[in-house]
Amino acid sequence: MQHDQYKYISRCDGLELDVLEIQPLSQPKGIVQFLHGMAENKERYIETMEFFARNGYITIIHDHRGHGKSIRDLADQGYFYDDTGKFILYDAHDITRMIKAKYPGLAIYLFGHSMGALIGQNYLKNYDNEVQKLILSGMPGNNPLCSAAIGLVTILEKIKGSYHRSKLIQNLSVGTYDKKFKGENKNCWLSANPENVNLYNADINCGFNFTLNGFKNLFLLMKNAYSDTDWVKTNLNLPILYLAGENDPVIMTKEDWRRAQLFLNKIGYTYVKGKMYHHMRHEILHEARKDVVMQDILSFIEK
Template sequence: MLHEVSFLSYNKRDQVQGWIYVPACKPKGIVQLIHGFGEHSRRYLHMIAHLTEAGYIVAADDHVGHGKTAMINNTWGDWGNAGPHTMMEDEHTLKTIVQEKYPNLPYFLFGHSMGSFITRDFMATYGDELTGATICGTTGIFRGAKEVAAKIKEAIDAGKGKESDSQFTVDLMGWMCERIPDAKLGNEWICADPYVQQDHASDPFDAFTKPTMNQALYDFTQMMQCIEGTEWANKVPVDLPIYNIGGDQDPVGEYGKGIYEVTNWLVQTGHKVQTKVYSGYRHEIHNYADIKNEVEQGIIDFMDQILR
């Protein structure tokens, strides 16, 4: 069964577009899937199918400024003016909608890349409503984010918040192919598979190659700063099970360093975290043909263990 849902964003402007995928069996829990920067939720159809086959309802939406939500509202790269918690609050609204339809089921989050930042923000704000959470392709201290944020803030203060200066995006993320000297598309850091790269670059629902407004990019940097250090980790319920996964060739996670940085913040504040780093793999570990089934099964095993 598939439900299509629409709801008013936290930014009070956009109608967020979402989907609830229901398996043809008695569900054992719900997984809310939170996609990353510049992409959309249907890039996870393989994972969604695997999760539903395992007996989980899967809920997902396209963030403001992204995917079908951007298409419906004509707001590509524009996240509104409600600040860096906008997407997190939208995910909480989706969770409320899902639980109205399917109450009294264990509730998990899975977030990749920016989706992991949103998940971590959610964990710190509404973590007591969750059964567990998986963060994938996450960041520790994102290289240069504070310095770029200061530059963007100057442009916003000068009245250029709704403009798009591509140099800010280059400054923030242009270094991410530094270990890939033959990069041509500019997105090779996501996955070594050229078919995944081309699919990502050609996808009409992807916002990655479309301009991002200065205000949105600034909110992105602030989103990352909201989830730094033990100050963030202390806000996460200490009894919330967490699974932290990624690739050691992922620049977002500083090639493994940032992944462990996040785990260490959590461990230092009394949390129990399962951490798995896949050696030799880039950002989208769930899009490598040789390991995606293993990655997805690991997420399912993590949740199944909690439910036993």
């Protein structure tokens, strides 16, 4: 298989987005576009991408703005160059447009994990006719305090500036997740696989604290994803698959995770399915039984 890395210039503000594409050796069946999560990078998806490439799919992922190599300066990790929560969505859609121009006629399957799942649901809200299927992994639950969090971040920005990294906001957002798994390593909430957690903790491009600007974008993505207004709704039969580990604190509770799926049913989407994996946490693509997860995604795509 062939790995290609290149830049895509964001139409929003000219930011250089770093893109990775992996080509199969055979004639491609379709394309899987990946949207990675918060405070990580595209390289963490290479193993999964290679799995799909071996099964005949072109796979494409970009570093979100403020992540990986899609930054103007190392100090900009967790800064989105936007305060609307929209640019990161427009970037994802522009990558789809680029894919369609490059590979006309091939089906596109969109996979989003964690923050990428929030982007994916915002994508669904605006562009549900652009992809053939949607997979949302580790979808954050609909936190009722989201609007209050946006207000708090806005106040702190006026006092500290948008580049400030607030320990308070960090602790309120993801800082409590480890408490569910006492006695384990830092960021153990990510995975029951200690090797994965150790690699994450050792990676300077992972686990960084968001700026206030980054958190504002994150909370706006969540608020917009669960708002029942302004949905375009042109493809209500789009197949949608929710995936999660049963011990994932990001989904909040199993009931919240099911309510997230029922929310899309209420919006009008008719094909929304969910699968939960026993003894897995947030990063189901990095757990010991990740092969089962990848095979399930492949089966959903090819069904």
